[in-house]
Amino acid sequence: MVEHAAPPRCRLCGAAVQRPPRAPASPHLQWWCSTCAATPVDHAHQLPWLYRQVQGFLRLHLGLALEQWLQPGELRLMSPAEWPAHNGRQQQGEARTWAHASPPAHGPRLVRAEVCLLQGLPALQAADVLAHEAFHVYCRAQGLRLPHELEEGTANLWGYLLLAVHPGSALADELRLRALRDPNEIYGQGFRAARLAYRQASGFGEYLQLVRAQQPLAA
Numbered sequence: 200m201v202e203h204a205a206p207p208r209c210r211l212c213g214a215a216v217q218r219p220p221r222a223p224a225s226p227h228l229q230w231w232c233s234t235c236a237a238t239p240v241d242h243a244h245q246l247p248w249l250y251r252q253v254q255g256f257l258r259l260h261l262g263l264a265l266e267q268w269l270q271p272g273e274l275r276l277m278s279p280a281e282w283p284a285h286n287g288r289q290q291q292g293e294a295r296t297w298a299h300a301s302p303p304a305h306g307p308r309l310v311r312a313e314v315c316l317l318q319g320l321p322a323l324q325a326a327d328v329l330a331h332e333a334f335h336v337y338c339r340a341q342g343l344r345l346p347h348e349l350e351e352g353t354a355n356l357w358g359y360l361l362l363a364v365h366p367g368s369a370l371a372d373e374l375r376l377r378a379l380r381d382p383n384e385i386y387g388q389g390f391r392a393a394r395l396a397y398r399q400a401s402g403f404g405e406y407l408q409l410v411r412a413q414q415p416l417a418a
C-alpha cells in the first residue's frame with residue numbers, strides 16, 4: 200500500500216521531518232527537526248519558552264498542570280563554570296533542584312522551588328531535563344515520599360515520555376536509547392521499572408497508585 204501522507208513538519212520551524220518507518224502518525228506528536236532540537240538554551244530569555252514546552256506536554260499527555268507547583272520564574276540557567284563542584288569534582292548531571300513545601304496543614308501545599316539547568320544544553324535535552332526536575336518538585340508539592348529509585352525512575356519516565364512525543368530528530372532517538380540502556384541501578388533500572396509499570400497503567404494517576412502500592416514508603 201502506498202502512503203500519500205505528507206511528511207510531518209517541525210512544530211518550531213516548519214521544515215519537513217523524515218518520519219522513521221515505524222513512527223506513529225498521532226496528531227498529538229510535536230515533531231521537532233534535528234536543527235531545532237539541537238539549538239542550545241543559552242539565555243535566560245529562552246526559559247519561559249522552555250517552560251511552556253514542558254507545561255504543554257504535561258497538560259496534554261499526563262493531565263497535569265505544571266503551574267500548580269512550579270513557576271517559570273523559578274528556573275535558572277547556570278554556566279558550566281559556576282556549576283557547583285561536588286567533592287572537589289565538577290558536578291555531574293545537567294540540573295539541580297531545590298524545593299520546599301509548607302506543611303499540609305491547610306489546603307494545598309505552598310511550594311517554593313529553584314531549578315538550575317546547565318547552560319547550553321540542546322533544547323530537546325533541556326526540555327527532557329526540565330521534565331525530570333519538575334517531577335521532583337511535584338513530589339514535594341504532593342507530599343509524595345517515594346523510595347529513591349522510584350522517584351528518579353519516574354522522573355526519568357517523565358523525560359522519556361516528553362521525548363516520545365517530540366520525535367523527528369536524531370537527538371530524540373539518541374536520548375531515548377540512552378535512557379533505555381542506562382546501566383545505572385537507580386536512574387537506569389529505576390526508569391525501566393517505571394516504564395514497565397506505566398505501560399500497565401491507563402494513565403499517570405493509575406501508575407502512581409500502582410507503584411506506591413507495590414513499594415514500602417521511604418522512611
Ligand SMILES: [Zn+2]
Nearest residue numbers: 209212232235
Ligand atoms: Zn525545526
Ligand SMILES: [Zn+2]
Nearest residue numbers: 331335351354
Ligand atoms: Zn533526579
